[in-house]
Amino acid sequence: MHFEEATYKPTDRHRARILTMDASQQQSMNLPVIDLDVYLNKPRDSPEVQQECAKAANALITYGALVLHDSRVADKDNDTFLDLLEDYFAQPEEELRKDERPELSYQIGVTLENTEKPKCAVDEPCLDVIKRLDPSQRPLDITGHQPDPKCRFFWRMADPPPYETQFPGLNAPNVTPAAEHIKERWAPTMNQWGTCMKNAVSKLSEMTAVGLGLPAEYFSDAGRYGPHLLAPTASDLVKYGQKDTILAGFHTDLNFLTIHGRSRYPGLNIWARNTGDRIAVKIPPGNHLLVQAGKQLEYATGGLIKAGFHEVTVNEKTVETIEKRKRDCPDRPLVRISSTLFWHLNSDFDLAPVPALAERAQQVRTEQAKLGRDEGAVPSYPPVKVGHQVEG
Ligand SMILES: [Fe+2]
Numbered sequence: 474m475h476f477e478e479a480t481y482k483p484t485d486r487h488r489a490r491i492l493t494m495d496a497s498q499q500q501s502m503n504l505p506v507i508d509l510d511v512y513l514n515k516p517r518d519s520p521e522v523q524q525e526c527a528k529a530a531n532a533l534i535t536y537g538a539l540v541l542h543d544s545r546v547a548d549k550d551n552d553t554f555l556d557l558l559e560d561y562f563a564q565p566e567e568e569l570r571k572d573e574r575p576e577l578s579y580q581i582g583v584t585l586e587n588t589e590k591p592k593c594a595v596d597e598p599c600l601d602v603i604k605r606l607d608p609s610q611r612p613l614d615i616t617g618h619q620p621d622p623k624c625r626f627f628w629r630m631a632d633p634p635p636y637e638t639q640f641p642g643l644n645a646p647n648v649t650p651a652a653e654h655i656k657e658r659w660a661p662t663m664n665q666w667g668t669c670m671k672n673a674v675s676k677l678s679e680m681t682a683v684g685l686g687l688p689a690e691y692f693s694d695a696g697r698y699g700p701h702l703l704a705p706t707a708s709d710l711v712k713y714g715q716k717d718t719i720l721a722g723f724h725t726d727l728n729f730l731t732i733h734g735r736s737r738y739p740g741l742n743i744w745a746r747n748t749g750d751r752i753a754v755k756i757p758p759g760n761h762l763l764v765q766a767g768k769q770l771e772y773a774t775g776g777l778i779k780a781g782f783h784e785v786t787v788n789e790k791t792v793e794t795i796e797k798r799k800r801d802c803p804d805r806p807l808v809r810i811s812s813t814l815f816w817h818l819n820s821d822f823d824l825a826p827v828p829a830l831a832e833r834a835q836q837v838r839t840e841q842a843k844l845g846r847d848e849g850a851v852p853s854y855p856p857v858k859v860g861h862q863v864e865g
């Protein structure tokens with residue numbers, strides 16, 4: 474908590490907020506850990522699987538995020554990936570520029586820093602979300618609308634649909650960097666780590682469906698031919714390593730679920746839907762991934778699960794980690810890599826709330842209102858093709 478002891482007097486809203494937190498949350502703001510191994514190894518109708526799936530769905534309803542444990546995901550694959558991306562983004566700018574594809578609207582290849590702007594800064598409903606947060610829990614100020622000082626690489630991880638699609642999208646091949654020390658290991662490393670995360674998140678979509686009372690493959694079939702993207706970001710911590718620098722401004726993701734491997738530097742904050750509290754994310758070492766809900770999942774559940782707001786900033790812990798990394802690995806580039814994969818539903822999928830879930834969404838809103846938590850205007854989710862939702 475960020476209240477000054479002497480001046481803090483709880484208002485009704487604070488009291489309501491505190492009432493909605495159970496004891497374990499007050500002690501530690503760590504997210505629930507969902508075990509994918511249980512789902513993969515036990516019969517689907519067993520009580521263990523049903524319980525773990527309910528836990529996954531509830532974590533997404535409450536926090537919009539969870540930590541996923543998957544034994545198939547090896548720490549060393551994440552390390553190999555992070556090493557490669559650090560080496561890549563440590564190259565001179567003129568080398569990186571060769572991998573830009575402005576003619577394809579940067580949908581593949583590299584996007585250099587200060588290009589992506591946080592949309593929230595000019596988006597009324599999003600600014601309203603910030604206004605309704607307790608001042609102590611608000612994100613770093615994005616109203617200056619500066620572009621994010623982060624670079625990104627888009628590597629497509631999609632299978633072409635075996636049916637005729639209304640959204641043919643890009644047919645251009647992925648970009649492989651030319652530098653000798655990178656090109657050989659690029660595709661194998663990107664595909665190895667990308668496939669790990671894609672398999673994990675696709676299975677989690679099954680657990681979520683089961684936990685919500687839907688057929689297990691409801692979401693995974695709907696995302697089988699989605700335009701999934703491995704989209705690591707890189708922040709130069711030599712240039713942008715000062716405390717309170719915004720590396721990625723407050724926003725939600727427009728895809729279905731976003732999955733991340735563990736970053737070498739802390740700095741990711743997420744907001745819990747039940748309390749409006751900011752949570753500094755800690756992913757435990759060894760076979761763990763972080764998953765966040767995106768807009769497509771919010772849409773499909775009629776707002777029962779909400780797309781999770783998040784930001785990446787340089788905080789005290791980030792600065793400490795930078796100093797430690799300088800001491801431990803003096804020869805390595807000081808770059809914060811976030812290994813993000815955006816998992817999408819198929820572009821041709823008809824997105825609309827499942828009626829039973831929309832009903833539950835309404836109940837959750839009412840319960841939140843009783844606890845003094847204002848969720849803002851009732852959002853509407855008119856039916857739309859996923860491809861149009863993404864374009865919009
Ligand atoms: Fe994001």
